Amino acid sequence: MIEKIRIIVCIKQVPAVMEIKINPETNTLIREGIENIINPFDTYAIEEGVRLKARLIALKDNSFDVEVIAISMGPPQSVEILREAISLGIDSGVLVSDRAFAGSDTWATAYTLSKAIKKIEGWKIIILGKQTLDGDTGQVGPELAHILNIPFIGYASKITEISRNKMVIKRLMEDRYETFEVRLPAAISVGKDINIPGIPSLRGKMKSRSAEIPVWGNEYLGMEAKECGLNGSYTQVIKIFTPEHKHETLMLSGTPDEQVSEIYSKLKELNLI
Amino acid sequence: MRYLLTEEQKMIVEICRKIVEDRIIPVRAEFDEKRIFPTDIIKEIGKSDLFRLFVPEKYGGMGTGIFEVCLATEELSRGDLSVATSYAASGLGFIPIILMGSEEQKEKYLPQLASGEKLAAFGLTEADAGSDVSAIRTTAVKDGDFYILNGTKQWITNGGEADIYTIFAKTDPEKGARGVSALIVEKGTNGFEFGKKEDKLGIRASTTRELIFNNCKIPKENLISREGMGFVIVMRTFDQSRPAVGAQGVGVAQAALEEALNYSKIRTQFGTSISSFQAIQHMLADMATSVEAARSLVYYTAKVIDSGEKDVSRLSAMSKLFASDMAMKVTVDAVQILGGYGFMKDYPVEKMMRDAKITQIYEGTNQIQRNIIALDLIKKGFN
Structure with a gap:
């Protein structure tokens, strides 16, 4: 029998903003007029998933087949990033979405994702972006691996070896390289140094438009109310605020030469030089 | 979108723009200066399925028409004409196989050319x-x-x-x-x-x-x-491929026009932006009008070819002739609007001007195009 190896890529939809603005009255993100995108680090996870599939297929081992599945937990409109992932070479997508999941902290998110992943037969490699643009915690990956009881290697820089049973992972730390050999299943998180995300293909885009993306709610995942959403969360955000800027910051852009002359004239204007 | 494009055609444009923004623009000046063949960019174009467009589905292609090839070529040419030329030249190499090759030749060569794994x-x-x-x-x-x-x-x-x-x-x-x-x-x-x-x-x-x-x-x-049959194959191939040279002209001219327009709004002389001078305004108006006219002719020609019409030599030659002459004029004018800066390598328009020149020469000089048009006109008149 041919074994099906499944690579799971976890992705999240985030607002496409350089600077997040928060409504001071409601403590929530101001989302009006802001486009939603795939969390930038997750685009590297998608690309790595697609590349690992190609590498496993290149082994020409007829005893297994490989599929890359993207999973996103979020509101119904997150289906758009799953379609985008398919246009980039992902085979299929799953949306984990239910009102009961609203307000999940990183633990509840990881727990919910673990429930969804367990529904997928043959999952062997889980890839996540190292952190999100909005939450910025980087905790879901390690928590997910902990719940699934599998090894987790964060900030992977390179997968130097891959086979049906193990991966060799290199990562760059501040002062050294570390190399790990892990047995599969395992989870990794990736950053910008692992690859250059690809360009969508025309066939991928066409496939993504018609792809059926199942929505898995709690009825399917079967968690107890106290395990998910706000009730399943150990942490609660009490207050979010935009720090007050006591000093005005001027950001310069352009070529280094342009920036130097701009800063020079500014300093001159302020009589500092 | 000014033209009524299908979903698939819009996707082609989106993909090409992404390739241009992410992969081509950051390196084009260096590649031009050092004569570096854009191997990785061509691979990316292959991965994006753009070589598959005109190849029949039976041989790993997507079976689109020449119109889609022109859209892709135009968009890539906005980024860099070298890349667009390398892309289109592979098509030129395999169109003879598509048009007149044997079943065995098609099965042997087209799939690997459609995937971009190999170039022609x-x-x-x-x-x-x-x-x-x-x-x-x-x-x-x-x-x-x-x-x-x-x-x-x-x-x-x-x-x-x-x-x-x-x-x-x-x-x-x-x-x-x-x-x-x-x-x-x-x-x-x-x-x-x-x-x-x-x-x-x-x-x-x-x-x-x-x-x-x-x-x-x-x-x-x-x-x-x-x-x-060589001469017939050359002529039939060029009938299909010349609108794509026209599309190259449209793309490079569009890029030069955009550079000139942006520059005219930020360049200040005599205390005001140069876009407020009528001399510049009229140049921009003429450039934009001629780009649009050439684009219309190229798109129309491609649509006529895709409709199955066989007698297309005259129209095909016209689209190449008009769009390439237009591209030369518009890129020269773009350099003029940028003035001294336009003449410098720090700005992309001098390269666009140098690049545009070839479109008047290759795949039949524009003098040959005029011969084709005139002879066809005299022989057949207007039906």
Whole structure:
């Protein structure tokens, strides 16, 4: 029998903003007029998933087949990033979405994702972006691996070896390289140094438009109310605020030469030089 | 979108724009300066399925029309004409196989060309033969199950980079243009070598090389169609490919126009932006109008070809002629609007101007296009 190896890529939809603005009255993100995108680090996870599939297929081992599945937990409109992932070479997508999941902290998110992943037969490699643009915690990956009881290697820089049973992972730390050999299943998180995300293909885009993306709610995942959403969360955000800027910051852009002359004239204007 | 594009066509445009923004613009000046062939960009174009467009689905393609090829070529040309030329030249190399190749030839060569895994090239021009196809000196002499190829091709786009070459050679030197045949030659065949790499005015990142054949043995199965069909194959191929050269002109001119427009709004002289001067405004208006006119002619021609119309030589020549002349004028004017800055390599318009020139020369000089148009007009008039 041919074994099906499944690579799971976890992705999240985030607002496409350089600077997040928060409504001071409601403590929530101001989302009006802001486009939603795939969390930038997750685009590297998608690309790595697609590349690992190609590498496993290149082994020409007829005893297994490989599929890359993207999973996103979020509101119904997150289906758009799953379609985008398919246009980039992902085979299929799953949306984990239910009102009961609203307000999940990183633990509840990881727990919910673990429930969804367990529904997928043959999952062997889980890839996540190292952190999100909005939450910025980087905790879901390690928590997910902990719940699934599998090894987790964060900030992977390179997968130097891959086979049906193990991966060799290199990562760059501040002062050294570390190399790990892990047995599969395992989870990794990736950053910008692992690859250059690809360009969508025309066939991928066409496939993504018609792809059926199942929505898995709690009825399917079967968690107890106290395990998910706000009730399943150990942490609660009490207050979010935009720090007050006591000093005005001027950001310069352009070529280094342009920036130097701009800063020079500014300093001159302020009589500092 | 100004034109009514289908979902699929919009996707083609989106993909090309992403390639241009992410992959081409950051490197185009350096690649031009150092004459670096854009290998990785071409691979990305292949991965994005753009080489599949015109190839029939049966052979791993997407079976689109020439219109889609023109859209892709136009968008890539907005980024860099070298990349667009390398892309389009592969198409030029495999169109003869699509149009007149045997079933075996199509099955053998098209899938790997459609995927972009391999590139094709079109070998017609020689030192003394370009516009005049009948002056070809390369010979292919039948010897049992082979043709023995001898001669030198000049200025072949994708030379050395391509794996599959459509080569035009005389199988019957007595017969002039009617003695020319087309053969598929694979890189690596004994007796097939590459000569010097040209140093060019424009499209410097695309590769232009000599192909040297010295008693090169080609299996007779590699003959496209029949002996003596070479000239017909050239003409039929150019009928299909010339609108894409027009699309190159539209793309590079559009890019130059956008640069000129942006610059005119930020450049201040006499205390005001130069876009407030009527002299500049009228230049911009004329440039934009001529880009739009050329685009309309290119799109119209492509649509006529895709409708199945066979008698397209005149229109096809017109689209190439008009759009390439327009591109030359618009890019020169863009340099003029940028003034001294336009003349500097720090800004992209001087490169666009250098690049645009080739569109008036290759795939039949614009003088040859006028011959084709005039002769067709005199012979057939207007139906």
